[in-house]
Amino acid sequence: MKKLLATLSIVFGLVSTPVSAAPSLIPTPPQLSASSYILMDAYTGDVLVSHNADEALPPASLTKLMTAYIIEYELARGNLSFSDQVSVSEKAWRMEGSRMFIREGTRVSLEDLMRGIIIQSGNDASVAAAEYVAGSESAFADLMNQHAQLLGMKNSHFVNATGFPAEGHYSSAHDLAKLSRATILQFPENYKMYAEKEFKYNNIKQPNRNKLLWRDKTVDGLKTGHTEEAGYCLAASAVRNGTRLITVVMGTKSDQARATESQKLLDYGFRYYETRKLYSRGQVVNNAKVWGGSQSNVKVGFAEDVLVTIPRQQGDSLPATLDMTKEITAPIAVGDILGKVIVGTDGNILLEQPVVALEAVEEGGFFKRMFDKIRLFFAKLF
Incomplete structure (x- = not known):
């Protein structure tokens, strides 16, 4: 892989200002009176808070x-x-x-x-x-x-x-x-x-x-549960300003407690985190060189929207780099993976997302393929 851009966010309009120099200040998550619990971003699947969350x-x-x-x-x-x-x-x-x-x-x-x-x-x-x-x-x-x-x-x-x-x-x-x-x-x-x-x-x-559902108008699900062995449980979800969070709280002591503890997690998550859309489905991030194709370039972008969960104090921009395959040769089908975008810094990578061909490129004619092979040979020499 070859690093092509060190500031993809500026070049492709992901954001328009530098990353804030101020650190993200996030307090310790609330400690709940529950056997097990989790707070998850519904759109990215990122886990923001957990306690015994994998316990059966x-x-x-x-x-x-x-x-x-x-x-x-x-x-x-x-x-x-x-x-x-x-x-x-x-x-x-x-x-x-x-x-x-x-x-x-x-x-x-x-x-x-x-x-x-x-x-x-x-x-x-x-x-x-x-x-x-x-x-x-x-x-x-x-x-x-x-x-x-x-x-x-x-x-x-x-x-x-x-x-x-x-x-x-x-x-x-x-x-x-x-x-x-x-x-x-x-x-x-x-x-x-x-x-x-x-x-x-x-x-x-x-x-x-x-x-x-009665206490918080942003909550729109999901399900309660209770037995003597399990205690009082609640899976809840809410959406605020484009961010949707999911909480699951298990093993609380009362109907009142499961609602109260779930609300604590939701309020914490919405106060300190947000889901940000970085790129749109079909958005072009590169026009990559193609060897031996019926056309010389291929549009590269994303098969789906690219979302990331970040602290609200993260700043107004995110650093991103684009790594492309060194040699892209025809034929190419729509959806072929041609590289990846890495969002974040070396010590804090937020996500890696494949970039794909947004269009198909067929093989070129015989003379086009031979000509590109010769060009590629000399390009490797120098």
Whole structure:
């Protein structure tokens, strides 16, 4: 690789002023009264605060985040529809704990079941949906574990769709944050359900147990959980001024405590950090030389928006360098990786992002290829 630019941010308009010389002053994160917790930037996946975040713990009804995720996954692929009518089994009807009060032998729309899972935390709704998707709750649990593996949830194993206490049923704050992030980014339309404050079914109106939905207008999800073993848990997300954060707090002592402790993390994160967009999808950052091609140059840029999480006191600019492949030869396909951008300093690299071909370049004719080979030979000599 070859370093082409030492001040990419100035050349390509990432920012227009030098990096502030003042250091970033960020206080120690709050210490929460919880067994485990994490604060994550939803857009970048960066972890800002964590405590025992990879410890495997009983997740209680935070399990239903995975139950809902799988339903959303199948909806997105056209395998399910919200209008599907789901038969309620005796097992679903007999479920104890939090319920949406569906009746055995009746048929309930999948959309109502989703609200029952997300808003009312219904164990009966979760089992009915699991049986509909996979044929049985145990088969659905297998599906949950497959999705967990795909999402990189390394400290999770699911035995049921509800979070009802069971041997070998566990997850971690970090894993549940990853799952929450996937839900938010992959299914933004369905995510709106997580902000609904109440749901009425069978003439019974029940409120969402997430107290932050009433206390903080920037909060729009996600899910509560509680068992004697797990304590009081909460996965929450909020968005302020273009920055979205996710918190997962596990093992607090009360409904009030899980909301209060989660609010502490959110307020800390929004006060001291921000998500900044550095480059846009398709933005050209270089017009690179191509050897042996039908054209002499190729536009190089980004396949997706490039975002970074930084302290708010970082200053108005970020140093960036562009490393390009020394010899780029045709043919080139759209999306071929041709180098990378490194944002930050040697002692504090914030991210490395591939730069790709934004256009295809076919091989040139015989004489063009031979001519470029000769030119490249002499270029290497000197």
